[in-house]
Amino acid sequence: MASDNTKSRSRSCLGASVAGLVTFITILFLSSATGRQSEQVVKAVAFLSGNSAVTGTVAFSQSVKNGPVTVSGTLNGLDPLSKRGFHIHQSGDLSGGCMSTGSHFNPTEKNHGSPSSEERHIGDLGNIDTDEKGTANFVFEDSKISLNGAFSILGRAVVVHAGEDDLGKGGNPESLKTGNAGGRAACGVIGLA
Structure with a gap:
């Protein structure tokens, strides 16, 4: 059975991964929007x-x-x-x-x-x-x-x-x-x- 420290670290890693994914998607969206503006x-x-x-x-x-x-x-x-x-x-x-x-x-x-x-x-x-x-x-x-x-x-x-x-x-x-x-x-x- 995993210790409370291990569970806590797993949640922290999962939270960091989700935050990283959100940041990546945001950057991708903004890059796409900027690309559309330059195509005006x-x-x-x-x-x-x-x-x-x-x-x-x-x-x-x-x-x-x-x-x-x-x-x-x-x-x-x-x-x-x-x-x-x-x-x-x-x-x-x-x-x-x-x-x-x-x-x-x-x-x-x-x-x-x-x-x-x-x-x-x-x-x-x-x-x-x-x-x-x-x-x-x-x-x-x-x-x-x-x-x-x-x-x-x-x-x-x-x-x-x-x-x-x-x-x-x-x-x-x-x-x-x-x-x-x-x-x-x-x-x-x-x-x-």
Whole structure:
């Protein structure tokens, strides 16, 4: 028969084991909750319009961990079967229409380029393609823009241009600034969704 000391030690060990198990489960739960928080997605949207018939919506989403931004949208009223320059501009000021949005968002002071170029403005998103009805439906990812931090595009404008962006390969000074994408057909301010 076990002594009272042995029974007491067994209960103490059992109590310590239960307490350890509770602590482990609590840590596991908190780790899981923290993991879920880091998987939250920041979402933003811009509603585009301008002096032309071009209208549409562009959505942006990014994980809090600063992953790539998914850009998706639908724009209507563009020329059929065309390419249009598509950029983030430095300002969300629409007081003078799309012209008051400033130049391409370029905090790193680089030359204009394609979305895949190492040398490019943060706001250089290349071209969007239209179908036979003049509608552009698109989804792509970009790893330079962000919805938080130093390169955040929140409060800035997204602009669709009147012409095709030459992606900095036009062989003239304007190509390295704007991609020779022409006038501004429509724009909208990027805000949290």
